[in-house]
Amino acid sequence: MKHLLSTADLSKEEAVGLLDTAAQMAATQSREIKKLPTLRGRTVVNLFFEDSTRTRISFETAAKRLSADVINFSAKGSSVSKGESLKDTALTLHAMGADAVVVRHWASGAPYQLAHAGWLDAAVLNAGDGMHMHPTQALLDAYTIRRHLAARGSGLAGDGGDGVGADLSGLRVAIVGDVLHSRVARANVALLRTLGAEVTLVAPPTLVPVGVGAWPCRTSYDLDATLDEWRPDAVMMLRVQRERMSGGSGSFFPSPLEYSRYYGLDARRLARLADHAIVMHPGPMNRGLEISAEAADSDKAVIVEQVANGIAVRMAALYLLMAGDSSAEGNDL
Amino acid sequence: MSTDPTTYVLRGARPLDGDAVDVVLADGVVTEITAAGTATVQGATVVDAVDHVLLPGLVDLHTHLREPGREDAETVASGTRAAAVGGFTAVHAMANTSPVADTAGVVEQVHRLGEQAGWADVHPVGAVTVGLDGVRLAELGAMADSAARVRVFSDDGKCVHDPVLMRRALEYVKAFDGVVAQHAQEPRLTEGAQMNEGVVSSQVGLTGWPAVAEEAIIARDVLLAEHVGSRLHVCHLSTAGSVEIIRWAKSRGIDVTAEVTPHHLVLTDELARTYDPTFKVNPPLRTAADVEAVRQGLADGTIDIVATDHAPHTREDKDCEWGAAAFGMTGLETALSVVQQTMVDTGRLTWADVARVLSANPARIGRVEATQGRPIAVGEPANLTLVDPAATRTVDGAEQATASGNTPFRGRELPGRVVATFLRGRATVLDGAPVDAHVVGAR
Numbered sequence: 001m002k003h004l005l006s007t008a009d010l011s012k013e014e015a016v017g018l019l020d021t022a023a024q025m026a027a028t029q030s031r032e033i034k035k036l037p038t039l040r041g042r043t044v045v046n047l048f049f050e051d052s053t054r055t056r057i058s059f060e061t062a063a064k065r066l067s068a069d070v071i072n073f074s075a076k077g078s079s080v081s082k083g084e085s086l087k088d089t090a091l092t093l094h095a096m097g098a099d100a101v102v103v104r105h106w107a108s109g110a111p112y113q114l115a116h117a118g119w120l121d122a123a124v125l126n127a128g129d130g131m132h133m134h135p136t137q138a139l140l141d142a143y144t145i146r147r148h149l150a151a152r153g154s155g156l157a158g159d160g161g162d163g164v165g166a167d168l169s170g171l172r173v174a175i176v177g178d179v180l181h182s183r184v185a186r187a188n189v190a191l192l193r194t195l196g197a198e199v200t201l202v203a204p205p206t207l208v209p210v211g212v213g214a215w216p217c218r219t220s221y222d223l224d225a226t227l228d229e230w231r232p233d234a235v236m237m238l239r240v241q242r243e244r245m246s247g248g249s250g251s252f253f254p255s256p257l258e259y260s261r262y263y264g265l266d267a268r269r270l271a272r273l274a275d276h277a278i279v280m281h282p283g284p285m286n287r288g289l290e291i292s293a294e295a296a297d298s299d300k301a302v303i304v305e306q307v308a309n310g311i312a313v314r315m316a317a318l319y320l321l322m323a324g325d326s327s328a329e330g331n332d333l
Numbered sequence: 334m335s336t337d338p339t340t341y342v343l344r345g346a347r348p349l350d351g352d353a354v355d356v357v358l359a360d361g362v363v364t365e366i367t368a369a370g371t372a373t374v375q376g377a378t379v380v381d382a383v384d385h386v387l388l389p390g391l392v393d394l395h396t397h398l399r400e401p402g403r404e405d406a407e408t409v410a411s412g413t414r415a416a417a418v419g420g421f422t423a424v425h426a427m428a429n430t431s432p433v434a435d436t437a438g439v440v441e442q443v444h445r446l447g448e449q450a451g452w453a454d455v456h457p458v459g460a461v462t463v464g465l466d467g468v469r470l471a472e473l474g475a476m477a478d479s480a481a482r483v484r485v486f487s488d489d490g491k492c493v494h495d496p497v498l499m500r501r502a503l504e505y506v507k508a509f510d511g512v513v514a515q516h517a518q519e520p521r522l523t524e525g526a527q528m529n530e531g532v533v534s535s536q537v538g539l540t541g542w543p544a545v546a547e548e549a550i551i552a553r554d555v556l557l558a559e560h561v562g563s564r565l566h567v568c569h570l571s572t573a574g575s576v577e578i579i580r581w582a583k584s585r586g587i588d589v590t591a592e593v594t595p596h597h598l599v600l601t602d603e604l605a606r607t608y609d610p611t612f613k614v615n616p617p618l619r620t621a622a623d624v625e626a627v628r629q630g631l632a633d634g635t636i637d638i639v640a641t642d643h644a645p646h647t648r649e650d651k652d653c654e655w656g657a658a659a660f661g662m663t664g665l666e667t668a669l670s671v672v673q674q675t676m677v678d679t680g681r682l683t684w685a686d687v688a689r690v691l692s693a694n695p696a697r698i699g700r701v702e703a704t705q706g707r708p709i710a711v712g713e714p715a716n717l718t719l720v721d722p723a724a725t726r727t728v729d730g731a732e733q734a735t736a737s738g739n740t741p742f743r744g745r746e747l748p749g750r751v752v753a754t755f756l757r758g759r760a761t762v763l764d765g766a767p768v769d770a771h772v773v774g775a776r
Contacts, residue, residue, distance in 0.1 A: 109608030
């Protein structure tokens with residue numbers, strides 16, 4: 001694996017391997033000294049064309065825990081707004097000797113271009129591109145689901161502890177909300193299917209992309225029916241961007257209240273979830289819109305844990321991309 | 334424009350793929366057509382045309398020459414030189430320049446630049462609305478009466494979306510036998526659109542451009558044209574539904590003509606998976622089913638012409654994120670090969686049909702049929718293109734005559750090669766290469 005651009009590129013073995021490595025990384029994070037020497041002398045550049053403090057500090061923490069040097073490069077603006085072009089930025093990073101580039105970009109496909117245009121020979125990790133992909137988010141979601149629910153799945157292959165070695169066969173995941181604009185949804189659908197889980201997307205029809213029929217999942221417009229009849233093991237709530245409802249005649253739904261009424265995870269719907277079911281959210285949450293405070297703070301919610309797992313998953317991704325060569329020999333986790 | 338004093342004998346050429354003959358060009362016209370190997374003209378330059386197909390010079394109804402304003406992407410001279418290499422003897426230069434070709438002054442400038450360059454006849458297209466803003470009619474009459482004799486009006490790149498304005502434009506141009514060439518794109522349905530809306534857009538996460546945004550405008554416009562009894566031309570049809578609407582309109586006797594680009598005859602939205610902005614174009618590349626529908630439409634005459642929508646862009650405008658890149662691809666130098674590959678080699682069009690869709694029909698729609706798109710006959714203007722259909726070539730953007738490198742066919746092997754192009758008896762291309770020495774404005 002040279003780059004991590006899309007979860008659709010991952011085989012089942014690679015995906016399970018990533019999750020297993022993340023589990024090893026997580027185990028080291030309970031030690032008193034959390035820092036590993038693995039990537040000492042290597043340079044990771046966090047290249048953010050779009051603000052995302054949460055994702056950036058998660059990657060930064062992960063890289064630092066592996067002893068890599070971390071450079072944060074905020075490149076807000078773009079070739080459109082007279083900033084430096086993506087190409088020149090890439091050539092600059094190449095000249096500076098970056099070993100890995102973690103890129104967040106407003107344009108779908110920008111990480112793909114960085115990886116393939118020949119501007120740069122560093123490993124490229126996609127930290128979210130436009131409406132396309134957010135692979136480490138999907139990996140941390142899968143990791144979280146596996147930790148909690150692997151014992152209920154039918155794909156157990158490991159020693160049982162935290163689901164190591166297992167895929168997600170037999171598990172049902174509902175992804176609820178703005179699927180149309182969501183890189184988290186796209187990344188999750190691809191990865192969850194690869195790992196054997198079943199996925200149902202739940203959204204108002206305006207927030208489901210044309211062409212979704214070719215996706216490997218079910219689609220429903222009815223959250224209540226999905227919860228009651230399909231009985232998901234995990235419910236993943238997507239953030240609804242405020243701008244989606246302020247577009248006048250271009251609004252995707254009539255009002256925040258109506259959205260909450262039909263698609264929000266409120267206390268009433270929370271109570272109908274299976275006992276073992278978990279509630280997820282990639283953050284940041286709009287409390288009172290797609291998720292109520294009751295749901296967000298309930299003992300079913302694993303939202304804070306997702307953040308912690310994000311560090312382990314990103315450590316695993318950096319490790320596998322950067323230390324997969326000879327320089328990693330002899331490094332022991 | 335100089336006249337080439339040379340007399341040419343095209344030895345063994347096959348006009349429209351017919352029987353081999355010798356064709357003699359002198360003083361700007363075809364002077365003799367005689368049995369192959371029999372023409373003997375003192376001092377003539379003999380062009381070996383055995384097994385080559387002779388076509389009337391190609392006429393492009395839809396070319397972006399970028400001058401004035403974006404001479405870094407293309408100039409009238411470089412664009413028409415590329416046109417000649419592609420076998421064209423006339424191009425219609427679209428109005429979305431800077432300044433916009435919305436006055437007699439600008440269209441006359443473009444026309445004059447074309448005459449100075451000398452590679453092909455340049456017929457400026459006039460903007461329908463001032464500044465392409467879709468609000469106020471430009472002075473269409475002044476452009477029609479200018480030295481550029483504008484007959485085709487288009488806001489191409491933008492749609493004349495206001496139905497009242499479109500109605501007025503359709504009516505107004507009747508006074509001088511003009512035509513409105515509509516870029517059919519409903520603007521509200523395509524805000525921020527990046528590629529065809531469908532399975533691929535849903536997966537690659539680029540904002541979709543629904544087929545209905547094109548089809549709704551075409552449906553409206555054919556009904557408007559019927560109501561006011563006007564002539565309508567629809568630019569670059571790209572969807573199966575658009576073909577159906579045009580077919581229906583023609584069956585009702587509505588005076589509508591339609592074009593398809595070479596790229597929409599062969600490329601699909603699957604190419605967006607590469608995120609290579611070379612494949613970003615307006616209208617967007619569609620699905621394989623749409624490609625089949627436009628081929629069928631071209632074969633059965635629903636679609637009247639192939640026009641290149643040659644849209645050169647600088648590297649800066651393409652070497653960037655898909656979402657930031659400009660729309661458009663070059664096409665003048667690959668158009669004939671793509672038509673051969675998709676339509677002739679598949680048996681769906683004859684070479685006579687190619688002459689119709691790439692020369693006679695566009696000349697007629699653009700009202701330049703007095704000089705272009707003529708039959709190959711004695712006494713006719715010697716605007717001719719000689720093609721070797723058996724040749725193959727691999728497209729290399731760097732080797733093309735256009736000043737821009739955004740060809741979507743880079744690295745592809747295409748059949749056919751333009752061996753020679755004659756503009757009123759003067760060779761603009763010989764042995765497949767532009768004849769710079771003969772052309773006044775050659776670089």
